[in-house]
Amino acid sequence: MAERPLSPHLSVYRWAYTMTLSILHRASGAALAVALVGLVLWLVSASLGRDCYATLLPLLRSLPFKLVAWLAALALIYHGCNGLRHLAWDLGWGFERADARRSAALVVAATVLAGAFCLYLILRRGAGAP
Amino acid sequence: MSLRSPLARVSYHGAARDGVGHWWAQRVTASALAPLSAWLLVALLTLPASDYTAVTAWIGAGWNPVLLALTVLLACWHSWLGVQVIIEDYVHSPGRKIAGLLLSMGAHALLAASGIYAVLRIALRSAA
Numbered sequence: 001m002a003e004r005p006l007s008p009h010l011s012v013y014r015w016a017y018t019m020t021l022s023i024l025h026r027a028s029g030a031a032l033a034v035a036l037v038g039l040v041l042w043l044v045s046a047s048l049g050r051d052c053y054a055t056l057l058p059l060l061r062s063l064p065f066k067l068v069a070w071l072a073a074l075a076l077i078y079h080g081c082n083g084l085r086h087l088a089w090d091l092g093w094g095f096e097r098a099d100a101r102r103s104a105a106l107v108v109a110a111t112v113l114a115g116a117f118c119l120y121l122i123l124r125r126g127a128g129a130p
Numbered sequence: 131m132s133l134r135s136p137l138a139r140v141s142y143h144g145a146a147r148d149g150v151g152h153w154w155a156q157r158v159t160a161s162a163l164a165p166l167s168a169w170l171l172v173a174l175l176t177l178p179a180s181d182y183t184a185v186t187a188w189i190g191a192g193w194n195p196v197l198l199a200l201t202v203l204l205a206c207w208h209s210w211l212g213v214q215v216i217i218e219d220y221v222h223s224p225g226r227k228i229a230g231l232l233l234s235m236g237a238h239a240l241l242a243a244s245g246i247y248a249v250l251r252i253a254l255r256s257a258a
Contacts, residue, residue, distance in 0.1 A: 030216060033209045040202065040245040046185050047248035053182040060180055076171055083160050090157060121175045 018104050025082045028075040035072035066122050073118045074111065081107045152211060159208040166201040186252050195253035202245035210238035 013019070045056050059065055085103050088094050094103050132139070173194075178184055188194060217230040 026212075026216065029209075029212045032205075033213055036205055036209055036241060039205075040241050040248070043189070043198075043202070043245055043248040043252075046182065046189065047251040050182045053185070057181065073171060073175070076167055080164060080167060084164060087157065087160060087164075118171075118175060125180070 018100055021082060021104050021107065025079060025086070028079040028082075031072065031075040032079055035075065038072070070115075070119050070122050073122070074115045077114045077118070078107070078111045081110045152214075156208065156211045159204045159211070162204050163201070163208055166197065166204065169197065170201050186255075189249060190253040190255070195249050198249045199246045202249065203242050206238045206242035206245070210235060213238070 010019075042056075042060075046053050085094070085107055088103070094100060173188070177188060189198060213234045214231060217227060217234060221227045221230050
């Protein structure tokens with residue numbers, strides 16, 4: 001194998017918050033791969049019948065699980081919003097530095113707002129009806 | 131051992147024309163998953179109750195099983211493509227890289243098949 005130059009040399013760049021969003025896209029994607037296993041396990045347990053699903057219910061209704069579910073929802077919201085940003089770049093839109101920073105701020109704001117609303121919905125379910 | 135140079139071996143064969151296949155599949159599945167995953171998230175968050183009757187009734191109702199099966203299939207496909215890139219970027223030993231890629235492919239195929247089968251089983255039971 002020839003000794004070829006490697007790219008990118010991440011350590012030579014001054015840190016910018018758009019870099020953090022970039023690595024968060026990969027991290028949230030990896031988290032969603034794990035969440036996908038949870039979604040399929042949930043579907044399979046429901047398909048196995050009432051008894052199997054009933055043994056799972058106390059876990060589904062526990063606070064630690066709700067927080068994990070919320071983190072998965074947060075990862076989906078972030079990955080989805082930032083994914084739209086990536087799709088816009090693929091169409092050639094928003095490449096200028098100012099545009100990229102503005103869309104980054106928009107993604108963070110949308111994630112925080114929608115994430116907070118999700119937390120409210122998830123916690124409200126336990127307080128009221130089953 | 132061949133006496134032909136590496137350059138001669140690859141020259142004049144032309145492009146395979148699938149150079150952007152991975153990139154394109156990732157974008158197409160992403161575009162489909164944008165509305166589908168938003169639908170699933172809202173549906174799960176606003177599910178009236180989490181007990182067996184309510185959950186299976188929702189899974190089997192109307193177009194829900196079709197959209198759910200589609201979401202599971204595309205999410206597995208998209209996740210497979212994404213995990214593949216992560217493994218290729220961070221696992222450097224060729225043996226472990228191949229093993230990881232095969233394991234990820236198998237796991238995602240299993241996930242897609244069992245998820246779709248579960249949705250169909252619930253939907254067909256509630257339709258019968």
